Amino acid sequence: MYTYKNESIIHSIIFGIVLLFLGVFLIYPVFYLFKVTFWGADQGIWTYFQLIVSSPLQRRSLYNSLFLSTFITLLTTLIALPMAYWFTRYSFPGKEWVQAFSLIPLIMPSFVGAIGMKQLLARFGSLNLFLNKFGLISLQHPIDWLGSSGFWGIIIMSTLHLYPIMLLNLQGALANIDVSLLEAAESLGASPIYIFRTVILPLIVPGYFAGAVIVFVWAFTDLGTPLIFGFDRVIPVQIYHNLTEIHTNPMGFALVLFSLFLILLLFLISKKFFGGKGYEMSVSGYISGIQKQASTTQSFLILSVVCGIIFLALLPHISIILQSLAGRWFFTIVPEHWTLTNYQYIFSYPLTATSIKNSLFFSSMSTLLDLVFGVLIAYLVARKRIPGGNILDMLAMLPLILPGLIIAFSYVACFHFPIQPGMSYPFWYYWLHQFLDPTVNPTILLIMSYAIRRLPYTVRAAYAGFQQAHITLEEASLNLGASTWYTIRKITLPLMTTTLIASAIMAFSFAMLEVSDSLILAQKEKYYPITKAVFSLIEFIDPNAPAIASALGVLGIAILSSAVFIASKMLGKWFGSLFRI
Numbered sequence: 001m002y003t004y005k006n007e008s009i010i011h012s013i014i015f016g017i018v019l020l021f022l023g024v025f026l027i028y029p030v031f032y033l034f035k036v037t038f039w040g041a042d043q044g045i046w047t048y049f050q051l052i053v054s055s056p057l058q059r060r061s062l063y064n065s066l067f068l069s070t071f072i073t074l075l076t077t078l079i080a081l082p083m084a085y086w087f088t089r090y091s092f093p094g095k096e097w098v099q100a101f102s103l104i105p106l107i108m109p110s111f112v113g114a115i116g117m118k119q120l121l122a123r124f125g126s127l128n129l130f131l132n133k134f135g136l137i138s139l140q141h142p143i144d145w146l147g148s149s150g151f152w153g154i155i156i157m158s159t160l161h162l163y164p165i166m167l168l169n170l171q172g173a174l175a176n177i178d179v180s181l182l183e184a185a186e187s188l189g190a191s192p193i194y195i196f197r198t199v200i201l202p203l204i205v206p207g208y209f210a211g212a213v214i215v216f217v218w219a220f221t222d223l224g225t226p227l228i229f230g231f232d233r234v235i236p237v238q239i240y241h242n243l244t245e246i247h248t249n250p251m252g253f254a255l256v257l258f259s260l261f262l263i264l265l266l267f268l269i270s271k272k273f274f275g276g277k278g279y280e281m282s283v284s285g286y287i288s289g290i291q292k293q294a295s296t297t298q299s300f301l302i303l304s305v306v307c308g309i310i311f312l313a314l315l316p317h318i319s320i321i322l323q324s325l326a327g328r329w330f331f332t333i334v335p336e337h338w339t340l341t342n343y344q345y346i347f348s349y350p351l352t353a354t355s356i357k358n359s360l361f362f363s364s365m366s367t368l369l370d371l372v373f374g375v376l377i378a379y380l381v382a383r384k385r386i387p388g389g390n391i392l393d394m395l396a397m398l399p400l401i402l403p404g405l406i407i408a409f410s411y412v413a414c415f416h417f418p419i420q421p422g423m424s425y426p427f428w429y430y431w432l433h434q435f436l437d438p439t440v441n442p443t444i445l446l447i448m449s450y451a452i453r454r455l456p457y458t459v460r461a462a463y464a465g466f467q468q469a470h471i472t473l474e475e476a477s478l479n480l481g482a483s484t485w486y487t488i489r490k491i492t493l494p495l496m497t498t499t500l501i502a503s504a505i506m507a508f509s510f511a512m513l514e515v516s517d518s519l520i521l522a523q524k525e526k527y528y529p530i531t532k533a534v535f536s537l538i539e540f541i542d543p544n545a546p547a548i549a550s551a552l553g554v555l556g557i558a559i560l561s562s563a564v565f566i567a568s569k570m571l572g573k574w575f576g577s578l579f580r581i
Helices: 004-041 046-054 056-089 095-102 110-121 124-134 151-174 180-187 190-221 222-228 235-245 249-276 296-324 343-348 350-384 387-401 404-414 427-435 444-467 471-479 484-512 517-521 532-540 546-579
Strands: 327-328
Touching: 004 249, 004 350, 004 387, 004 404, 046 056, 046 249, 056 095, 056 151, 056 190, 056 235, 056 249, 056 296, 095 296, 110 151, 110 222, 110 296, 110 532, 110 546, 124 532, 151 190, 151 222, 151 296, 180 471, 190 235, 190 249, 190 404, 222 235, 222 517, 222 532, 235 249, 235 404, 235 517, 249 404, 296 327, 296 546, 343 350, 343 444, 343 546, 350 387, 350 444, 350 484, 350 532, 350 546, 387 444, 404 444, 404 517, 444 484, 444 517, 471 484, 484 546, 517 532, 532 546
Parallel strands: none
Antiparallel strands: none
């Protein structure tokens, strides 16, 4: 007979299973990094950080990473702040369309877009050839748009890719401002600039800082974009280069731990100074509810600026599409002739065909795990409020501030099970060596890293679903004698179907183009996912390799764009919350 005691036992079992999953593939790898750092060095933690300070290469890499991240955060602020203000304060023709298109750069992977930007902005790329055609520059002295080392290319690409994150956070903060505060300031004769500076800016600081932390951390730990531009003097690329000596050279640990401490410090600062502050407002109205109709001149200026930014952000990806269709593209503004051969090639060439199959398998399995554990965590937190539920929720959200670079590095470090010739080992050690060691078979770790990275999506979506499915419906079912499992299966889950499907689509599509995990964990060609295959093709000497890589990248972009479009329609207002901390 089903009793509340049995139900309590089931909840405890579910809690234990979820905690085991998070413990093995999230808590333990991160703890292992701390363990090696604090107890692995004879002279303690400072031994590791002294390695960074004492090495000119690492000092330069650290300086570059900090400068890049800070500058990119500043540039995204300059782009996103006026856009967020216009979107929440004014109504103008075509607003819904430009709002939707302004988020597209976020779902277009910068790793792939960087390939297109190199084609556009290289010394003899399309832009310089275009300017030369009209006599504006000489090809004897072309403009070095990317910088001699690709430094400015990283800044441009990352800024255009990340400004939507800042935009989403700022829009959320601006939309919650009580419009009566603005009306009171206006009635007292305050100018729009004065109101913006003294009323709006102080109220959006928490939302802005949340977005700034995400942008800074994303830019600081981005591995793919610097690799494509060939700029290796940044922390992520130095970590990548130290993977081959991970168990003999502590430099990789030093760089990862520094990155982790910096990220945790930023997160704690955001929670300390902004997370707990009360910015309560009356419920009389919000800035998004009462909007001014923009004049014809204002509408024209807003649309011109916003559309210009969107166009610039999409240019690298347009270039990728052109390159994927190019039969030959050398020293010309656009390809000399067009072909679909590159797309046929990606499904027949062993490297690319295998990578597509691998990505589909890895992403499908990780999405299934995200759905199962996302629903279980949301159920325990939203419905049962069991002891330790808040800790479980916090652990599930932790991947939002833990970049894939750190998770992947920790997997390589802690899931290494070497086999020495002539030595005897227990059977379970051979099993771990065969299925968990990334140098042998990274399948399980790739699936788990994808799942851990996208788990917050399904947890948030499932939590939203439990909030939308009113608890009185479940109570009525339980009062009529139905079991908890029957109630959830027949009533709650059907009501959550839309949000769960949308979150699954998001988790699957972003896993398809996961960069850091793929580049670090997939060390054998037969396990390469799409992103690792693209990077491998870029390094080929074959002149057709960039076009084939572009075709593979376009395939990934098409999958990701279609999936995100469907998910945004299904999630509605919840979509933006997936990109906020």
